[in-house]
Amino acid sequence: MESLQNPATPLIEFDGxxxxxxxxxxxxxxxxxxxxxxxxxxxxxxxGAGKSTFMKLIMREEKPTTGQIRVNGYHLxxxxxxxxxxxxxxxxxxxxxxxxxxxxxxFENVAFAMHVTGASSREIRKSVAGALxxxxxxxxxxxxxxxxxxGEQQRVALARALVNRPEMIIADEPTGNVDxxxxxxxxxxxNEINRRGTTVLMVTHEHQLVSDFDKRVIMIDKxxxxxxxxxxxxxxx
Amino acid sequence: MKLSSVKYxxxxxxxxxxxxxxxxxxxxxxxxxxxxxxxxxxxxxQNVTFALKGIEQQNIIMVYFNDRNSVVYGDATPLVxxxxxxxxxxxxxxxxxxxxxxxxxxxxxxxxxxxxxxxESVEYVSKETSLEAVMDKYLQGQTEVQGVLTEDENSNPLxxxxxxxxxxxxxxxxxxxxxxxxxxxxxVTAQGDIADKLVAITDALRTAGFWxxxxxxxxxxxxxxxxIRVTMYNRKLEISIMKAVGAxxxxxxxxxxxxGVFIGLISSGVAFGFMYLMHSAIVTELGRVLSLSSIVPFRxxxxxxxxxxAAIGLISGVVGSVIMMGRYLRKEGSEFRAL
Numbered sequence: 001m002e003s004l005q006n007p008a009t010p011l012i013e014f015d016g017x018x019x020x021x022x023x024x025x026x027x028x029x030x031x032x033x034x035x036x037x038x039x040x041x042x043x044x045x046x047x048g049a050g051k052s053t054f055m056k057l058i059m060r061e062e063k064p065t066t067g068q069i070r071v072n073g074y075h076l077x078x079x080x081x082x083x084x085x086x087x088x089x090x091x092x093x094x095x096x097x098x099x100x101x102x103x104x105x106x107f108e109n110v111a112f113a114m115h116v117t118g119a120s121s122r123e124i125r126k127s128v129a130g131a132l133x134x135x136x137x138x139x140x141x142x143x144x145x146x147x148x149x150x151g152e153q154q155r156v157a158l159a160r161a162l163v164n165r166p167e168m169i170i171a172d173e174p175t176g177n178v179d180x181x182x183x184x185x186x187x188x189x190x191n192e193i194n195r196r197g198t199t200v201l202m203v204t205h206e207h208q209l210v211s212d213f214d215k216r217v218i219m220i221d222k223x224x225x226x227x228x229x230x231x232x233x234x235x236x237x
Numbered sequence: 238m239k240l241s242s243v244k245y246x247x248x249x250x251x252x253x254x255x256x257x258x259x260x261x262x263x264x265x266x267x268x269x270x271x272x273x274x275x276x277x278x279x280x281x282x283q284n285v286t287f288a289l290k291g292i293e294q295q296n297i298i299m300v301y302f303n304d305r306n307s308v309v310y311g312d313a314t315p316l317v318x319x320x321x322x323x324x325x326x327x328x329x330x331x332x333x334x335x336x337x338x339x340x341x342x343x344x345x346x347x348x349x350x351x352x353x354x355x356x357e358s359v360e361y362v363s364k365e366t367s368l369e370a371v372m373d374k375y376l377q378g379q380t381e382v383q384g385v386l387t388e389d390e391n392s393n394p395l396x397x398x399x400x401x402x403x404x405x406x407x408x409x410x411x412x413x414x415x416x417x418x419x420x421x422x423x424x425v426t427a428q429g430d431i432a433d434k435l436v437a438i439t440d441a442l443r444t445a446g447f448w449x450x451x452x453x454x455x456x457x458x459x460x461x462x463x464x465i466r467v468t469m470y471n472r473k474l475e476i477s478i479m480k481a482v483g484a485x486x487x488x489x490x491x492x493x494x495x496x497g498v499f500i501g502l503i504s505s506g507v508a509f510g511f512m513y514l515m516h517s518a519i520v521t522e523l524g525r526v527l528s529l530s531s532i533v534p535f536r537x538x539x540x541x542x543x544x545x546x547a548a549i550g551l552i553s554g555v556v557g558s559v560i561m562m563g564r565y566l567r568k569e570g571s572e573f574r575a576l
Contacts, residue, residue, distance in 0.1 A: 059481070082485070089483035099478050103256065113482040118239035160482070
């Protein structure tokens, strides 16, 4: 594994990446991108533009047809199946549909991500309480997902993504199922997490949110990067 | 995997059984039914084998030696021509007309028999012992006839011989043939056809038992696999989250395997209980018409039966869940959502 200590080392690096699905759909074409540690990046684009494929490639749910992908020091093209699980523990993933387990309360849903890593009960109690407090839901720890609003559920999902202290949070349309006020709060929360040093990658198609937060924006259209206001080195293209 | 993970996953597996209780009950019920059929097959096999054991007293071969009486009263051919008296009647039997003249020579043949394979025991039966047995069994109270038979040493018409118990019924006929080749043995009384029939019945029972168990084991496997598949389908959200947060395949698999194992073990316990009750009921009912000694007591095969049930439960639980998981674990999060 490559060293991650140098802040100039890109956390995510796409080098000539294309993805063509079995049916012949060209989801991504020749994507070159660098995202550095500590950045907050919006990925925008219309439906079918290739945003989901971009995220699936980062999560290693898919492999590129051509090109190289390096994330967090892992060379995803060469990653063996049994190492995928370990790689994913370095990411915190937030989904549009929250993906909370309905039979578990907020605490258990967050703890679930720590059980996977084999953490002890004491570590779990401490870290879960900390993560719930970061998202402002300590008082709802015993509530089931059905007893919480959409915004609260998404904050629980965010706490779950944070609890293992990942290098990077990947949020796939995290505001898609919550009201506009709550959307703003969630992005503000992600911004706060980013200020503490965690890299944030957020897919969205809400232009208002993107313009409210002055962040790097990568626009994908028809599988190609059509706009990027940053070059991965802090500068604007 | 760490101990804390194993504890957590065991708890999860047990909790899942409770959450999916209808499916658990259905699986346990069907598995119990399979095990009961196997159990009844075992019970019948045990009792038939026990009944056959009684008939297996037939595993005895009687041989008679080539002694003077076998030439005089039996069908042994004299080794030399027997002289005739002047009145045409048979004269004195010369000693070289037969092979066994005394107990030492008889015991030498017994020693020869012992050297053969498939011999469990050989008991020398002198003509005197045979005569006593015959008189005891058939001539009680007939003192006149008994008197004639015991008048002098030549009045006993029976021959020396040996009572042989064979080891394996399968080789019964073969052993009888070998005995005929021993010098000094003139008659071999063997019930080869009965032995062959017994062997055929035992073999048929064994083959039928094997196939019944094999087929039912396969059915049990399908049942458990199906339960696991339904459970996995119900929990696809959970599995996709597990994969997303970095769970290894072993971590995802363990609760399902534990669920399969518990379903198997609970089924074996329930089936065993049913078998015990069934046996008690049968003993009560049959006890009125049969002697209790003709029914094999449950405890003699209870341990083996329980071990068999537990093995079926465990194998179908583990194999069923592993087969099902293998198919699902290759899928990724988004594929789960599409299921």
